[in-house]
Structure formats: structure tokens, C-alpha cells
Amino acid sequence: MASHRKPRQRPFSGGPVRTAATLALAGAATATAFEGTSQADPRPTPAQVEAEVNRLYEEAEAATERYNGAKEQADEAERALTGLREETARKTDRLNTARGALGTLAAGQYRGGSLGTAVRLALSSNPQEYLAQAAFIARAGDRNAAGITAVRRGLDEVGELRTQAAGRVSDLRAKRDELAGHKAEIQAKLAAARQQLARLTAEERAAYEARTAAATAAATATPAAASAAAPAPARRAASAPTPAPADGSRAARAVAFAYGAIGKPYVWGATGPGSFDCSGLTQAAWRSAGVSLPRTTYTQINAGRRVSRDQLAPGDLVFFYSGITHVGMYIGSGQMIHAPRPGSTVRVAPLDSMPWAGASRPA
Template sequence: MASHRKPRQRPLRGGTVRTAATLALAGAATATAFEGTSQADPQRAPSGIKAEVDRLYEQAEAATERYNGAKEKAEEAQRALNELRDETARRTDRLNAARRALGSLAAGQYRSGGLDPAVQLAMADDPQDYLARAALLTRAGDRSAADIASVRRQLDEVGALRDRAAGHLAELRTGQAELAAQKSVAEEKLDEAKRLLARLTAEERAAYEAPAGGAAPADARTPAPSPPSDGSRAARAVAFARGAIGKPYVWGATGPGGYDCSGLTQAAYRSAGLSLPRTTYTQINAGRRVSRDDLAPGDLVFFYPGVTHVGLYIGNGQMIHAPRPGSTVRVAPVGSMPWAGATRPA
């Protein structure tokens, strides 16, 4: 019978032992590295969360400004539609009155003008009486022609008014659809930002809210310069903005209880007697452009490539602005956000 002995294993020599050990350690390190990679979530790192939240807030503010623009257009369309409807109703009443008068005149002429004029003359007892009546009928005919022309003109006018009203109604519906779309985008971005911020610890959240993030309240650490006292529009706008410090950021609001960024600057200049457009991307064109080196108190300062944020410059490199939802109107450095330009309202 064949022997079934277990083959004798040769001992590992020194070089072989070192090679095996190295491979074993490398394998363990690789496994650990893969395990760590599978567990790590870059988005959970505070720095990643902060960067993503900043991006979401910027996108939300861009949607907010588009919402503000669509709201302004929808409100203008609604006002125009209401005015046209009122004017159409007035014109329709006058048209109906003219139609009734024309109908009465036509009925009277039919009743009195059934006979041929020659027959009327032949039957008349007094030729002078006939001539008087003939002159009256001629004048009545002239009036009838004028009334008919007036009714036709009024019909055309009412039709044109109704066409214009239909156009404004279409604009209104388009604006309302845009409102809903931009509101949905802004709310989606804000909700996502809130979820990300909820991942931060209290200390990390406090660090994010610090002045470097452009979201800290104005306090003794960042004193605002005294406003100019020359009584100019700029001075009055700055004084208004200083009075709004501490009021909450309210999405799409123009005061007095709260503001968004462009709502604050619009309200500030409205208090000074100057009407500014509603949105950041229209406010930047509402005056003379100025360079960053030539800023003066009262200038509007704009940020981000899409011109989606605005503040009111108050001097010493600082501005008053409404930063974002969850914050309040406050003082912040102009250099705390990406610069886009500046305008001196006029």
C-alpha cells in the first residue's frame, strides 16, 4: 500500500519571511485605507458643509431676486389689467348708451319717414310747414350718420381695450408661473442649507456665523461709522438703513418689519425720496457706476458674478445689508463677499 505521509514543509528563509511580512502589512494597510475611504464622507466635513451652504445661499438669493423681478412684473400687469378693465367698463356703458340713442332715433325716423318726400309735399296743407319738416329730417339724418360713426368708433375702441387687457392677462399668468417656479427653487435651496447646517456642532455653527462668514450681527466689535449729516439723499438712506439694523431678513420683503437685500436698499432710498427698481440686477443700473476705490456713503455695493446681493455702503470699508434667511440686517465688511460692482443712485 502506498504511504500517505503529509508532505514536509520547508522552512521560510530570512528574505522570504521579510517579503511575506511586508506583503501582509501592505495588505492590512490597504484594507484599512479602503475601509476608511468607504466610511469617510467629504460632505460631512465642516469645511465642506460651510462651502456647500454658502453656495446654496447664493443660489437661493439669485432665485429670490428673480422672484422679486417676476413679482414686480406680475404686479404691474395686474395694475394695468385692472385699469384696462375699468376703462373698458366705462367705454362699454357709453357705447350702450349711444346704441340706445341711435336705436330710438332710427325708430323715430322709421315712423315719421315712411312716405316719400314728394308725397309728403303734395299732401302738406302748408308748403312752408313741409319745408320746415324737411330741414328737420335733414338735420336728423346728419345726426344719425354722426351717431352711427360714433358707435362704430366706440366699438373699435372697446375691442382694442379688450385685446390689450387679454395681453396683460397673459403677462400676469406668465409672471405668476415664474413666481411659483422661483419660489420653489429658493425654498428648495434654503431647506437643503438648513439640513446641512444641522449637521454642524454648536461650535462649528458659531464659527460659520462669525463675521468672516458675513453673517454675524453688528455689535461693538464692528462699530458702524457715523452717517453723513449733510441732509443729502445718500445721508438719509444711510440713516434709514442704520435704523433697520437688527430687523430680520424676510424672504421677498421690502419692510417695514423685515427685508431682503434689495428690499432694504429700495426702502432706504424710498425714505430719501428716490425710487429704485426692485431687484439687484436692475438696481445696479439705477445710477452712475463707481469704482471700489471711489466709494462714498450711500453707494450701492453689489456682490457675486450674477449680481445677486446688494448692500448700502456706509464708509470705512463697511456696509449695511440683509444677508440671508435666519439673519438680521447688520453691518459687514465690503470685502466679505465676492465683489461685483457699485452704483451711486441718482
């Protein structure tokens, strides 16, 4: 007899329910996606882009100073290595001369049948063989002991120089690796700045470039014109004539060099004559006055006598930012000449344009 029982219903199961749930989840995901899109960061304003570009340029300049320091050390290591190699060559020549003289004497003794044991040791194909027998040579009392001792000393000196040179090679490789790292960092910062500028519209970019061009034009004009183009506070600070020294002093010559560099482009790592970075400009200016300054901002600040801001005199070095990553040359009336950043030129600017860090007066 057939059963007439109805099959039991299973709520929340089956194809239609599962499909509905899937569609609901997909809808929720889509809604979330749209919500996330709607909450994406808005396009930055031109002021925000410019602030970010300025920050990136500041970081690039800090990396440039690290690059300059590493390059200075790499150059020093290379000079030391060259010196060691030249000294090694000179001592090797003297050693070969001494060995040759000893060999000539030994040949004469051999022909006369009087070749001593100590001399035979000295002429061994392995120089270390007779070094191990130094005590024996001294005891033997051979009349050529002085020559043998000179050869031994020469071998020791050449060996030491070669060891030092190997250490310098290692140092140089490490410094070159460090240079490459700083160079990559600088290039990455500059590329990021260019990407930020690319986010501006054509109109915004034109306005940005117009402001930059106006600043450059003001900087390359006379100090009076540069003062007129500056903001009101800077104009008030620069209203008095700039007391640039004209007494033939070293400071006067350094300031004159800085004035002559106005308008030349900023190039990171450059020390002139056609382009400069900030510390390259101050180093070159004071070098023209016969004063040798170290290469980086954080070493230049300790290269002379520290002076307070109210004691500044033309020619003093003025430093900015907490990491002492920027330097300019004070020219009087609250103004300086400096190489600001990539894409700019050497120019006149007020001291108040950047966060003050300190000042020094080269000796």
C-alpha cells in the first residue's frame, strides 16, 4: 500500500534560498565597495601639493648632505688607497734592489766557493723560509747579515702596506655602496615630488611655475629688487642698505663670490663653478677667500666660532632645520644668499624663510 505522507519541508535550504543569500552578500559587497570609493581621499588642493613637494625637497636635501658626507669619506679612502699603493711600489722597488745586490754578492761568493748558509736562505724562492730562520742568521754571524736584515725589513714593510691597502679597498667599497644608497634615496624623493606636481591641473601647475619663476626673477635681480619682491615682513627687514663688507677681508671675498653665484642652478652634490648645492656654495665661497671648509652642513656648523643670531655679520654661515640640513651665507639686513633646492637657482632670501638652527663664523 502506497504511502500518502507528504515529504517534510526543510526551511532555509534549497536553490532559491541559497541564491537569494548569495545575491544579498554580493549586494552588500558592492555597496561596501562603492562606499569605500566614495570615502577615498579627495584630490589634494594646490596648497597641499605644494606643501608636500616642499617636504620632499627638504628630505631630498637632507639625503644630499648624507651623500656629500659619504662622498667625502669615499674620496678620502681612495686618496689613501692611492698613497698606499704608491708607497708599496716604492718600497717594493727598494726591496728588489736590495735583493739584487745581495744576489750579486752571493754569486761572487759562489764563484769563490764561499757562499754562506745564511745567504742561501735569503735567496730562497720562498722568502718566508729564511724569515723563520732569523735567529739562525743572527747566530751565523755571516758578514752579509746586514743586507739580509734589510731585505727582511723590506718584506715586512711591503706586507704591512699591502694589508693596509686591502683594508682601504674594503672601506672604499663600503662607502661606494653607501653613496649608491643615498643617491637612490635622493632620486626617489625627487621622483615623488614630480609625481605630486603631476597631480595639479594644467592651470594649477601654471600658477605654481609662475610663482617659482617670479621668485627666481626676484632672486637674480639686484638686492634692492629682491627686497621689493619679498613679502612685507622681509621688505621691512631688508629696508636698510645691505652692509656687505668691502674691506678686502676674507669675509668680503666670500660674500662677493656668493653674489657672483646668484642665478646659477642648484644641482645636488655640486660644488661649482657652474652649479651648487647649499653646502657646496658656502664651501666654494669661502675657498675663494682662502679658507677650507668641510663638505657638509652638519660639519660646517662646527668649522668656525658659533655666533648668535643678533651677532651675525656678512659672511657668516647660517643653518636651518632641526637636522642642520641647509646652509646659506649671511649678507646683512636679515638676508642671505643660498642654493635652495633642486629646480631652483642660487638666490637672495630672508633668514625667516626657514626654521633657524644656528650660525658660525669661519676662522
